[in-house]
Amino acid sequence: IKTTFFLQPSNHLLRDNIPAGVIDDFRKRVFAVTGVIPDFTQAKEITDNDRLFYDPKHYVPAVAIEIVKQTYAAGPR
Helix, strand or coil: CCCCCCECCCCHHHHCCCCCCHHHHHHHHHHHHHCCCCECCCCHHHHCCHHHEEECCEECHHHHHHHHHHHHHCCCC
16 A cells, blocks of 8 residues: 655644744654655745634645645655
């Protein structure tokens, strides 16, 4: 079974309310296990646009489509 992992974007309301460095530490721990994978945690064109989220953790289908496009445009991993 081929599996693709990525780090999902979270709305700025969530990102801005966690202590500094938490996301970077999380990313480092994930990358230590998975190697480098697509990372949308810093994609401000997504994370800073409230209209792309139902709530701080759940994004609309258009974001999912864009994640798939960008993830697979990078080619096989």
